[in-house]
Amino acid sequence: MPFSARIDVHQHIVPPVWAETLAAQGLDSGGWAIPDWSPKSAVAMMDQQEIATGILSVTAPGVHLGDDAQARDLARAVNEYGAEVVKDTPARFGHFASIPLPDVDAAAAEAVHALDDLHADGVVLMSNARGRYLGDPDFEPLWAELDRRGANVFVHPAQPPMDLLPGTPAPLADYVFDTTRSALNLVLNGVMNRYPNVRVILSHGGGFLPYAAYRFAGLTSTAIDRERKAEDILHDLKRFYFDTALSASPSALPALLAFAEPGHVLYGSDWPFAPQEAGSYYNHFLQAYPDFTPGQAEAINRKNAEFLFPRLAR
Template structure:
């Protein structure tokens, strides 16, 4: 069975809500991206999506909101957005069982609210895992404040699917040259792998299935270098970085 875990769907109501609450985490150089109209999806496009899946031999898509997660500074705004997108996905999946499914999106950076929405999404909405971006308001989602989420996902043996948030890895060397998405996204993918290794997240939460997007960015080309040089700065790693990196799963979306 071929499952496409890198699939997106953007309901109009969700797009409009994100614009109102301004919850996207973008550096100054990347903010012009928000001026572009977001892609809007509705039920009329589902037959064409299903036809494309059939043509490609894909039996299931698992939906997530990509670089437009339900994040907001105000908890109530984030919860509203998370419930809207999760309910929209659940409704769509119910109409196409076994073909369309979804990851639960979390109202970050609000941890307790995210734990509640994770429970609702996994237990009540029958979602297949959890969606998180590589960072949240320019904080890596491998940081200590997010560990209650990892602990709960580990307890549940959940799938965790990452996606870049398109902040150009917070670097003027990327954003000032307008490579925020075309190159910066792959660097975000690479960075979350490095952060997970440095923070020994997999070692401490081994029962999560971690899914890294876009072929892992530059990680495949860095494995030997990581093994040779990273232990100097990280002498307490439980195993060579290349071993940990191979414990993750990687989707094969490389074109976008």
């Protein structure tokens, strides 16, 4: 299979209304500037990076910027914009709908609208919703709606509820930390066990989850609950899917492939927040990896994503 068949599950969209709203409030993405974006520039990048289809999502800080009413309106505007982009070029684009957590009632309603009416390919959740993590018991109604629909849930990191490391934007260091924190919270609070129909994709190879999974599993019975066995924690951790965005390195990729279940690793670029040069850097590692089993590279580039997004299956 040629690499041009890639399905990129971690590609970002910058709706004008979202960029303008952030600018008006003096916000950016965890100390990272908001780049220019257009469908034309996205297609040009994909043609150069051998990507057939990009599943678009709004990145951190998401659509909830502190005001519930504004978040509801911004989520609806962003999702309708994304749906139009996909409608214009459905073979090249898909989209994850933005959800206005921590307003759980509005989040559940927007998920229903986006999945049922806009035909979104899933939803994107920030790793924390204004400091509240995704296993929060108050978020159960949202997970129940997503589970009923067998939804794809893309978890993108956000700035954790703490000060930035001095001189270091959140995407450089804190994002991998917060992805791991959110995933562990989902497992320890039972979300991954109670809602078996959702398919949760973790950004950037899952942060450091694959590397530390056996630490989490082995210590849970000691630190939290003596009745929870290590193998049960591992089972729930292995339910996650993982994208390769910024993570297909000679040190990270072996750990990811050793931990992830077969079929659970997906291609990701993180464009345009990660510039095209970064995509080329990690694509080189992915293409040169010497230890893929037969068919594994093709599965990561496309076939695993076809299972999650059957409309793109060839």
